[in-house]
Amino acid sequence: MYIGHYAAAAVLVTLVPDSPVIPIAVGVAWPDLVWPVLVLIGRERVTVGRNDPLQRSIRFDSYPFSHSLVLGNLFTLVPAAIVALLYNSVLVGVLFWVAAISHWVLDLVVHMHDLPVLGFGGKDRKLGFGLWQHPRAAFVIEYIFFAVVVLLTARPTVYVGVLCGGLFLHLLNANSFFGFSRHNPFSTPTRLALITLVGYIGAIAWFTLAWE
Numbered sequence: 001m002y003i004g005h006y007a008a009a010a011v012l013v014t015l016v017p018d019s020p021v022i023p024i025a026v027g028v029a030w031p032d033l034v035w036p037v038l039v040l041i042g043r044e045r046v047t048v049g050r051n052d053p054l055q056r057s058i059r060f061d062s063y064p065f066s067h068s069l070v071l072g073n074l075f076t077l078v079p080a081a082i083v084a085l086l087y088n089s090v091l092v093g094v095l096f097w098v099a100a101i102s103h104w105v106l107d108l109v110v111h112m113h114d115l116p117v118l119g120f121g122g123k124d125r126k127l128g129f130g131l132w133q134h135p136r137a138a139f140v141i142e143y144i145f146f147a148v149v150v151l152l153t154a155r156p157t158v159y160v161g162v163l164c165g166g167l168f169l170h171l172l173n174a175n176s177f178f179g180f181s182r183h184n185p186f187s188t189p190t191r192l193a194l195i196t197l198v199g200y201i202g203a204i205a206w207f208t209l210a211w212e
Contacts, residue, residue, distance in 0.1 A: 027099025036193035071119025161210035
């Protein structure tokens with residue numbers, strides 16, 4: 001799930017129209033902004049299938065701090081509090097936190113039974129409905145989901161920027177669903193972490209500029 005997270009951002013910005021867009025745009029991406037950093041410093045682990053570019057070949061071995069429902073979202077209260085102080089608004093901090101929680105909920109649809117619930121304990125339950133098992137369907141469904149939500153929530157004046165920008169970013173990720181290359185171009189955890197970080201920074205900038 002990449003561009004689909006910004007469907008959640010569209011809903012939150014629409015529900016609270018006076019809210020600033022940037023905290024929500026960062027919030028929906030937050031777990032995937034933290035995850036690359038934790039991978040780079042060795043606190044979380046991922047295994048990349050070098051001979052398979054599809055998203056389903058990536059094995060998320062351990063990511064309790066960034067992607068668990070309980071522990072990950074408890075830690076997210078810290079940046080949420082900082083956001084509340086920066087904007088002098090408890091509501092903006094809450095919106096950031098809800099946006100971050102939405103990331104886990106949407107990831108649940110696509111991930112391969114690897115999302116931790118608690119984030120601690122040796123017998124933590126892991127969930128995932130596994131839409132990535134059907135990569136072509138996943139690619140189409142994610143964009144349709146994003147587009148429908150945008151059409152239902154956004155002002156008509158921002159349709160072009162949001163929908164076309166979202167489609168462009170989604171197409172950049174197409175190799176992960178269609179396997180155009182024989183090998184994964186991001187064949188190491190470091191490369192995958194870096195491209196994830198760059199991708200979400202770009203998505204935050206696009207959504208903020210396009211929506212406003």
